[in-house]
């Protein structure tokens with residue numbers, strides 16, 4: 163069965179219940195990056211413009227332990243949405259509360275944002291009773307929360323049980339799936355991937371899956387050191403666990419056509435706060451740690467990107483939050499922006515690097531889902547998408 167998208171839905175006079183991923187980075191109550199909310203706006207506007215009588219918005223935010231964790235309130239999101247949509251929007255004090263249904267009967271209330279779903283442990287438990295309470299707020303259900311469709315949680319999974327034939331995906335999910343399918347289903351060759359980040363164990367399954375399809379797989383960031391160690395290089399004090407070295411050995415063994423490309427040089431320092439130095443050899447001295455890819459690695463990786471037709475990037479090339487270790491990550495971002503290839507960036511850190519470098523609009527697709535995009539690449543399906551197709 164195919165996913166039904168919202169352009170097939172009839173919203174006229176209906177109460178619409180819609181799940182988004184408004185899990186945005188916050189600092190002191192301020193939203194640091196509004197992209198996830200901005201990218202939800204077309205779906206919200208479409209629902210309103212197509213006659214919905216009431217609209218109830220749902221989301222999680224962060225990983226609160228209980229509802230006492232008030233720093234995870236969706237209040238900043240409510241304020242931002244009200245401003246962007248220029249409407250009167252009510253933040254319901256709790257996601258499941260007798261007051262919500264009452265609120266929805268009031269003439270003056272058109273849009274309600276439910277407070278953080280994860281204030282209720284039942285959300286993550288994918289509990290049917292919790293889902294059934296949420297389901298009472300809508301006649302029709304819309305899911306546009308791409309960032310969380312890899313989680314079988316009540317508001318994205320079990321809830322579909324109550325909307326058989328009346329559950330739709332929004333425009334953001336449509337865009338994300340189209341972009342990812344371009345990479346998964348017959349990508350234009352050469353197809354290369356750049357994978358970085360901290361741990362091999364986090365991404366091993368994705369790497370193994372990618373190795374089958376890509377022409378080259380460039381590795382950077384802390385993830386490179388277990389690979390170098392597995393190849394008997396010295397890595398000094400660089401971040402590296404024995405478990406990751408074992409995993410790297412397994413991957414290298416599987417890589418019969420030598421698709422994996424490792425850094426040939428590094429930016430090193432004696433500690434995270436020490437002065438950065440170029441280390442123009444693949445080997446790192448004992449008293450140093452690698453914190454970014456070196457200049458020769460950058461030009462090698464950029465050359466490979468320039469010769470490719472499809473490029474996937476996930477994970478930074480170094481500790482880019484610190485300026486002295488950010489060059490590799492930003493040079494990769496620039497190379498993707500300047501490339502004519504189909505370029506896709508996923509994963510919170512690489513997305514924020516692309517945003518910081520100011521070239522996000524030159525990337526073919528910047529995914530709002532780090533975990534979700536990786537899991538889709540690995541498995542070719544996601545629980546929250548599967549239920550939209552086949553039901554619970």
Ligand code: 3PG
Pocket residue numbers: 183185224225309310313532533
């Ligand atoms: C994310 O930012 O990764 C998504 O919103 C999902 O959140 P989670 O990783 O806490 O489940």
Ligand code: MG
Pocket residue numbers: 532533
């Ligand atoms: Mg996550």
